[in-house]
Amino acid sequence: MNDPDWAAQNIDTNQPSAARMYDYYLGGSHNFASDRQAAGKVLELLPDAPLMAQANRAFLHRSVRFLVDQGVRQFIDLGSGIPTAGNVHEVAPESTVVYVDIDPVAVAYSEAILSDVSRAAIVHADARQPEKVLESPVTQGLLDFDQPIGLLMVAVLHFVAESEDPANMVATFRDALPAGSAIALAHVTLDERPEEMERITAIYQNSANPTTFRTRQQIDGLLTGWDLVDPGVTWVVEWRPDWPDDADGNSAWCGNYGAVGWKQ
């Protein structure tokens, strides 16, 4: 059988990818048998993984809506993933969005759904090389670097190893953005269920995107130089919830810290 249109050429469908495993957790159909098998192992350890993925998406949506309310009209969405319900250009319909992903399927499907959208596009790049993202003709063509830009790093930095200096990566992006820009960050932690998270790290080790889950303290360190808005770094479900019941003080199940901050 021929590969479907979204299956970009030159990909190893036998090696799972974080983008396609995440698509599977979210109930999407842009994944292969290898992705479903690896995701199945994760689900044995963390049956809540689909809920965690949904909570992460909900944080993305709330943080983008918050930034739009504050006047931000341009976004760089690093590790944007395989398009799903509520993509950033849909949540922020009057904004310009540069999506960035390393995964060929995420890029192929994004290109397909963005083909008739003039104010959003995707860059196929490795976010660990900020200059490739920032200097891309797509980025330069779409964004005005004299106006505030919302930098979205939602569930992507845990694919950057300590040896790859994630703090420097964040700082390089921050330095390239004008004052009044903002970051929205979500990062899976190993503070809760450390044993399970270690075993999940072992599963992702065989994927195209090995994980480095971090402690709360390490995640705080990644946000140096950003002026965090209330409530600071918190479980994603407790970050300005739409409904107060979502923040019932029992939120560690989501395993994911979130924060939003401004560049002064």
Ligand SMILES: C[S@@+](CC[C@H](N)C(=O)[O-])C[C@H]1O[C@@H](n2cnc3c(N)ncnc32)[C@H](O)[C@@H]1O
């Ligand atoms: C868990 S998904 C998150 C998707 C989306 N940001 C969200 O929160 O719903 C992580 C995404 O980051 C991408 N990714 C991982 N490492 C990357 C890198 N170095 N550069 C760009 N994208 C990367 C993966 O391909 C995947 O699409």
